[in-house]
Amino acid sequence: MTREAVVKIRDLIAGYGRHQVLQQLDLTVWRGEALGIAGKNGAGKTTLFKVILGLIAPLAGFVSVQGRMLDTPRVRRLVRCQIGYVPQLHTPGKMPVSVHDVVLMGRWSKGFGFFKRPTMQDRQKVSEILREIGMSHKEWQEVHLLSGGEQQKVSIGRALVREAPILLLDEPSTYLDHGSQVEIIELIKTVRLKHHLTLIMISHDPEHLEGMSDRILLLKNGRLEER
Numbered sequence: 001m002t003r004e005a006v007v008k009i010r011d012l013i014a015g016y017g018r019h020q021v022l023q024q025l026d027l028t029v030w031r032g033e034a035l036g037i038a039g040k041n042g043a044g045k046t047t048l049f050k051v052i053l054g055l056i057a058p059l060a061g062f063v064s065v066q067g068r069m070l071d072t073p074r075v076r077r078l079v080r081c082q083i084g085y086v087p088q089l090h091t092p093g094k095m096p097v098s099v100h101d102v103v104l105m106g107r108w109s110k111g112f113g114f115f116k117r118p119t120m121q122d123r124q125k126v127s128e129i130l131r132e133i134g135m136s137h138k139e140w141q142e143v144h145l146l147s148g149g150e151q152q153k154v155s156i157g158r159a160l161v162r163e164a165p166i167l168l169l170d171e172p173s174t175y176l177d178h179g180s181q182v183e184i185i186e187l188i189k190t191v192r193l194k195h196h197l198t199l200i201m202i203s204h205d206p207e208h209l210e211g212m213s214d215r216i217l218l219l220k221n222g223r224l225e226e227r
């Protein structure tokens with residue numbers, strides 16, 4: 001069986017202004033695998049995600065996602081539709097937004113956008129995903145009233161509703177208590193198989209990645225190393 005590279009990065013240099021965070025970084029992610037990337041706080045893990053998502057342009061090097069080189073803003077936008085993203089956990093504001101509407105936002109630029117309102121199908125997809133992640137009973141509750149573990153499930157739901165083949169998870173279990181960590185890890189394993197996803201997960205603590213990853217790399221001095 002031939003392996004297909006879903007993400008391919010060569011000699012990447014990326015950062016902010018003159019601060020180069022990633023230095024000559026190489027990475028290949030294969031279709032269907034679950035890759036963990038560990039690295040200390042500030043190592044550049046989230047920055048690497050921003051490059052894959054096309055949110056920051058590399059200073060040098062080659063990046064391709066699903067066989068497309070991310071060399072123009074247009075391609076970077078297209079590729080973002082192919083990726084579900086679970087950002088590093090942050091507390092939601094006090095805005096009275098329902099779980100349903102937060103998950104619906106995951107369909108932005110996939111099902112709807114500036115010129116197209118969400119359809120019945122978009123909303124049905126949201127309800128279907130909420131059933132799958134065991135959050136139907138909270139569909140119309142305000143999201144800021146949920147526990148940390150429930151909020152993380154909603155965040156995963158918002159990524160899944162994009163129906164994208166690649167899922168990036170930034171510290172998915174880090175800020176949760178032990179029970180919720182176990183639940184989130186099980187959920188990630190289940191949705192991975194059900195949706196045939198390629199996963200890239202990052203954490204400052206390799207232990208958090210162990211239960212969910214097929215292999216784990218270490219981000220250090222701007223590059224990825226085998227552990």
Ligand SMILES: Nc1ncnc2c1ncn2[C@@H]1O[C@H](COP(=O)(O)OP(=O)(O)OP(=O)(O)O)[C@@H](O)[C@H]1O
Pocket residue numbers: 016019021039040041042043044045046047048088203204
């Ligand atoms: N928007 C930004 N502007 C300037 N510098 C930034 C910006 N975002 C991150 N940095 C810097 O880039 C470096 C890497 O940050 P990054 O967030 O990628 O690290 P990380 O590995 O995800 O860390 P953590 O484990 O704390 O989440 C840090 O030195 C950080 O201060």
Ligand SMILES: [Mg+2]
Pocket residue numbers: 045046047088170
């Ligand atoms: Mg980070």
